[in-house]
Amino acid sequence: xxxxxxxxxxxxxxxxxxxxxxxxxxxxxxxxxxxxxxxxxxxxxxxxxxxxxxxxxxxxxxxxxxxxxxxxxxxxxxxxxxxxxxxxxxxxxxxxxxxxxxxxxxxxxxx
Amino acid sequence: xxxxxxxxxxxxxxxxxxxxxxxxxxxxxxxxxxxxxxxxxxxxxxxxxxxxxxxxxxxxxxxxxxxxxxxxxxxxxxxxxxxxxxxxxxxxxxxxxxxxxxxxxxxxxxxxxx
Numbered sequence: 072x073x074x075x076x077x078x079x080x081x082x083x084x085x086x087x088x089x090x091x092x093x094x095x096x097x098x099x100x101x102x103x104x105x106x107x108x109x110x111x112x113x114x115x116x117x118x119x120x121x122x123x124x125x126x127x128x129x130x131x132x133x134x135x136x137x138x139x140x141x142x143x144x145x146x147x148x149x150x151x152x153x154x155x156x157x158x159x160x161x162x163x164x165x166x167x168x169x170x171x172x173x174x175x176x177x178x179x180x181x182x
Numbered sequence: 183x184x185x186x187x188x189x190x191x192x193x194x195x196x197x198x199x200x201x202x203x204x205x206x207x208x209x210x211x212x213x214x215x216x217x218x219x220x221x222x223x224x225x226x227x228x229x230x231x232x233x234x235x236x237x238x239x240x241x242x243x244x245x246x247x248x249x250x251x252x253x254x255x256x257x258x259x260x261x262x263x264x265x266x267x268x269x270x271x272x273x274x275x276x277x278x279x280x281x282x283x284x285x286x287x288x289x290x291x292x293x294x295x296x
Contacts (some may be wrong), residue, residue, distance in 0.1 A: 114289040
């Protein structure tokens with residue numbers, strides 16, 4: 072069964088620190104992996120999309136990496152800000168016509 | 183950005199009544215999806231469509247049906263709503279560009295079944 076796991080479920084860090092969120096998946100034959108952000112009571116906002124042929128993608132203070140052989144992706148957030156507080160979701164497209172989600176990491180940045 | 187809207191945004195309904203949620207896209211993307219989001223379960227796929235009148239089941243399809251008579255609209259129907267269907271429902275489209283399969287989500291419909 073193709074599964075996506077995100078650990079930890081919740082994370083709190085002081086403002087200004089760099090941090091890493093983790094995502095693991097069970098099948099290395101992926102098409103792509105997408106990181107989303109979700110604020111409480113809101114929809115999903117796409118942050119970064121990494122194709123299977125890529126090793127990383129960057130957008131501003133965010134950097135996502137992909138290691139297919141180990142079944143892992145990380146989302147690196149530099150110089151964290153209180154506005155970064157949200158739930159971060161990792162989703163994998165295994166090529167089976169649907170996106171499979173992890174259960175997310177709830178991030179709190181402490182001012 | 184691909185335009186995708188869901189309606190209604192909020193709905194309260196009684197057990198046993200049928201309910202239809204609508205997803206509308208402004209571009210001609212082939213793939214559309216309905217997910218539900220529940221605490222502890224994350225997002226789970228209900229149904230998806232790969233073209234007009236072409237649909238398939240996801241992992242939690244029992245009690246739901248879908249229809250897609252036009253490319254831009256994908257309807258989700260709860261045939262007889264139950265309390266277990268209280269959830270937040272998200273519609274999504276898959277944007278196929280140069281074999282890059284990225285997904286865009288709507289803002290969600292919060293459904294409460296009482």
